[in-house]
Amino acid sequence: QxxxxxxxxxxxxxxxxxxxxxxxxxxxxxxxxxxxxxxSGKSPELIMFIYSNGDKEDGRFTAQLNKAxxxxxxxxxDSQPSDSATYLCAVNDPTGGxxxxxxxxxxxxxxxx
Amino acid sequence: NAGVTQTPKFRIxxxxxxxTLQCAQDMxxxxxxxxxxxxxxxxxxxxxxxxxxxxxxGEVPNGYNVSRSTTEDxxxxxxxxxxxxTSVYFCASMAAQGRHEQYFGPGTRLTVT
Numbered sequence: 225q226x227x228x229x230x231x232x233x234x235x236x237x238x239x240x241x242x243x244x245x246x247x248x249x250x251x252x253x254x255x256x257x258x259x260x261x262x263x264s265g266k267s268p269e270l271i272m273f274i275y276s277n278g279d280k281e282d283g284r285f286t287a288q289l290n291k292a293x294x295x296x297x298x299x300x301x302d303s304q305p306s307d308s309a310t311y312l313c314a315v316n317d318p319t320g321g322x323x324x325x326x327x328x329x330x331x332x333x334x335x336x337x
Numbered sequence: 338n339a340g341v342t343q344t345p346k347f348r349i350x351x352x353x354x355x356x357t358l359q360c361a362q363d364m365x366x367x368x369x370x371x372x373x374x375x376x377x378x379x380x381x382x383x384x385x386x387x388x389x390x391x392x393x394x395g396e397v398p399n400g401y402n403v404s405r406s407t408t409e410d411x412x413x414x415x416x417x418x419x420x421x422x423t424s425v426y427f428c429a430s431m432a433a434q435g436r437h438e439q440y441f442g443p444g445t446r447l448t449v450t
């Protein structure tokens with residue numbers, strides 16, 4: 225069974241701090257990694273994707289990938305109250321077809337004033 | 338573009354009733370997916386389609402059926418609704434080429450009592 229593991233939280237950080245969200249995955253064949261943000265009662269929205277080992281930065285967001293350790297992380301700099309949401313890690317399923325994704329259960333982030 | 342649309346937004350079913358959840362996309366995407374999300378859980382894949390006329394089971398297909406007669410539409414059929422099918426259902430689509438981002442619809446909140 226392919227698994228994507230995340231700490232459910234909540235992770236509480238003060239406004240302006242760095243939030244660090246972590247994810248591990250079980251299938252070594254996975255090649256594509258995604259972070260989705262989901263506000264309460266809303267649908268998931270893609271905020272970052274990463275395919276290669278190392279860091280990828282986009283504005284206040286940095287995704288980090290370490291395939292040897294099967295570990296993906298998301299850093300949010302200068303956290304804002306509007307960043308309060310659940311963050312879902314998703315990993316491609318390399319078996320079969322369909323470009324399927326396996327999702328973690330999500331980490332709830334709370335940014336406090 | 339409207340993106341991915343889903344109807345209805347909310348529905349209450351009695352045990353044993355049937356219904357169809359509608360999903361449509363106007364982005365000419367080949368891939369379409371149906372997920373369910375239970376409280377505090379990640380997204381579980383129910384069915385997916387790689388193109389018109391082609392569908393396949395995901396992780397949790399029991400109690401559901403799909404069809405894909407056109408590129409645009411991917412309805413999900415619930416036969417003999419059960420309380421275990423109470424969930425939020427999301428439809429998503431993805432282009433065959435590009436960065437493999439899945440675009441999600443707004444969701445349907447279904448309660449079976």
